[in-house]
Amino acid sequence: MIQIEHLSKTYHNPSAxxxxxxxxxxxxxxxxxxxxxxIIGASGAGKSTLVRCVNLLERPSSGRxxxxxxxxxxxxxxxxxxxxxxxxxxxxxxxxxxxxxxxxNVTFPLELxxxxxxxxxxxxxxxxxxxxxxxxxxxxxxxxxxxxxQRVAIARALANSPKIMLCDEATSALDTRTTASILALLKDxxxxxxxxxxxxxxxLSVADKICDKVAVIDKGRLVEMGATAQVFANxxxxxxKELLDSRIRLATAALSEEPxxxxxxxxxxxxxxxxxxxxxxxRGFGAAERxxx
Amino acid sequence: xxxxxxxxxxxxxxxxxxxxxxxxxxxxSTLFAxxxxxxxxxxxxxxxxxxxxxxxxxxxxxxxxLNVGRSIPFIILLVAxxxxxxxxxxTSLGVPGAVVPLVVAxxxxxxxxxEQSLAEVDGGLIEAAQSFGASTWHIVYKVFLRESLPSLVRxxxxxxxxxxxxxxxxxxxxxxxxxxxxIRYGYQRYQDDVMIAAxxxxxxxxxxxxxxGGLIARKMDKR
Ligand SMILES: Nc1ncnc2c1ncn2[C@@H]1O[C@H](COP(=O)(O)OP(=O)(O)O)[C@@H](O)[C@H]1O
Ligand SMILES: [Mg+2]
Numbered sequence: 001m002i003q004i005e006h007l008s009k010t011y012h013n014p015s016a017x018x019x020x021x022x023x024x025x026x027x028x029x030x031x032x033x034x035x036x037x038x039i040i041g042a043s044g045a046g047k048s049t050l051v052r053c054v055n056l057l058e059r060p061s062s063g064r065x066x067x068x069x070x071x072x073x074x075x076x077x078x079x080x081x082x083x084x085x086x087x088x089x090x091x092x093x094x095x096x097x098x099x100x101x102x103x104x105n106v107t108f109p110l111e112l113x114x115x116x117x118x119x120x121x122x123x124x125x126x127x128x129x130x131x132x133x134x135x136x137x138x139x140x141x142x143x144x145x146x147x148x149x150q151r152v153a154i155a156r157a158l159a160n161s162p163k164i165m166l167c168d169e170a171t172s173a174l175d176t177r178t179t180a181s182i183l184a185l186l187k188d189x190x191x192x193x194x195x196x197x198x199x200x201x202x203x204l205s206v207a208d209k210i211c212d213k214v215a216v217i218d219k220g221r222l223v224e225m226g227a228t229a230q231v232f233a234n235x236x237x238x239x240x241k242e243l244l245d246s247r248i249r250l251a252t253a254a255l256s257e258e259p260x261x262x263x264x265x266x267x268x269x270x271x272x273x274x275x276x277x278x279x280x281x282x283r284g285f286g287a288a289e290r291x292x293x
Numbered sequence: 294x295x296x297x298x299x300x301x302x303x304x305x306x307x308x309x310x311x312x313x314x315x316x317x318x319x320x321x322s323t324l325f326a327x328x329x330x331x332x333x334x335x336x337x338x339x340x341x342x343x344x345x346x347x348x349x350x351x352x353x354x355x356x357x358x359l360n361v362g363r364s365i366p367f368i369i370l371l372v373a374x375x376x377x378x379x380x381x382x383x384t385s386l387g388v389p390g391a392v393v394p395l396v397v398a399x400x401x402x403x404x405x406x407x408e409q410s411l412a413e414v415d416g417g418l419i420e421a422a423q424s425f426g427a428s429t430w431h432i433v434y435k436v437f438l439r440e441s442l443p444s445l446v447r448x449x450x451x452x453x454x455x456x457x458x459x460x461x462x463x464x465x466x467x468x469x470x471x472x473x474x475x476i477r478y479g480y481q482r483y484q485d486d487v488m489i490a491a492x493x494x495x496x497x498x499x500x501x502x503x504x505x506g507g508l509i510a511r512k513m514d515k516r
Contacts, residue, residue: 055424085426095421098516099440109425111435140515160425 001196002031002054002164007063009049023049025220027063036190036197038211038228040204040243046220047200051166054198055084067164085109088157092169094149096141102128102152103137109159127155131185147178154185158193165189168200183209204243208232216240304487307474312494315470318388318395318460323453325392326399333359333400334407335433345419345429362401367459370394371466391460391468399456406452410444411437443514450506454499471495
């Protein structure tokens, strides 16, 4: 379904004196049809760059992206837009259009294709039903909780019936319980609709829950890859061992609740076990206050 | 009381005509300034260093035009543009004669305000739209303009009020309006009562536009 061949991406920083930053270095892997494929790695490892290369939001410096057997690396103009329309993407910060209702957010990708309005809305309602938010169709994103906003974003990403869904840290802004429900929804979509998923995360627990296969990247290089259970049970690279180690430390720390150890939780930046993140409470209250009504 | 009635009998029609002239003159100028200023602001954002289509030279040239346009004092523009105004509307006098220099003065100002409103749009939304295969044109009107609409409305009321001030100067080319009345009657004929009435109307008009703009912007902003 997706083949990444020798993908490299170098950023040239114009401000520094010809400084080049190698965000990705010779990354290759295949994602099978219907698979949930995880990319894990620490912050700054190049995960976002990688996923953005798949729909060419970022141009690879070298290497090839092959989708469904077609080399799309050089796509421009209309074919590029069509390629992107065939993939859905969701983001850490949800990226919903604030001035559009939930319904209008979900119909957005269909508006670009000039679908008739009645058709668009029927499709949007189908999707809102799938994500369990039909009653919020007329609400605005600011009136929804983080988890609800991500559900809307998922519905929007599915509007064009994509075969591929790209998820960049889709649950990183959510609390543990909301994360679990969003992951369950994604898994459900994968199984019911057969959507191939590329899931980017720095949280191992996320990969553990939904990914069939994982690839670990570090400083732009792919260091390990395999079936999720296998990689986690028997890590080969030091990077993976360290990632797993910090997770075990976290779990122990959460049990012992010693202040000194808890401090390491904060420092290690693993949010999935620390009790932080957005809550399920609606956030529309502040907006109403700002309007001064 | 009788004095007030007598005043309105004598000057009511004049002041009403002046108010209408001012509204028409300022309203038309604001409208045309946006017809020119929106594309300018959009172009600046789209061709900017972090824009959808970075074009260094074009962006620099546009920035220069907007800055120079805003730095020429209006009263000088008014006079310097007389031949151009005649060419466009056939006369340099009256309301049409005033609208041309007002639009020329306001368009660069509007361009910058539009640029600022669009810059406030979250880059994540642009990226999301791109990820669904939106073209540049779609991103401009379905994301940039749509998401910044409340901010654009606030900008429009500021533009209207600024042009309102300029339109008083345009009175010197015989455009009429409240500013013109205040100057002709108050300054040249020492009729303070007419001048004060005209100024009061100006204050009310500005207040109404400001409140209306704010109210509409708040009503439409769903954030
Ligand atoms: N547009 C850009 N210009 C320059 N450097 C970038 C750009 N985007 C990302 N980078 C750099 O590339 C590296 C990888 O970034 P990213 O892919 O966002 O990592 P991750 O998503 O794994 O946290 C980082 O060091 C980042 O600073
Ligand atoms: Mg990232």
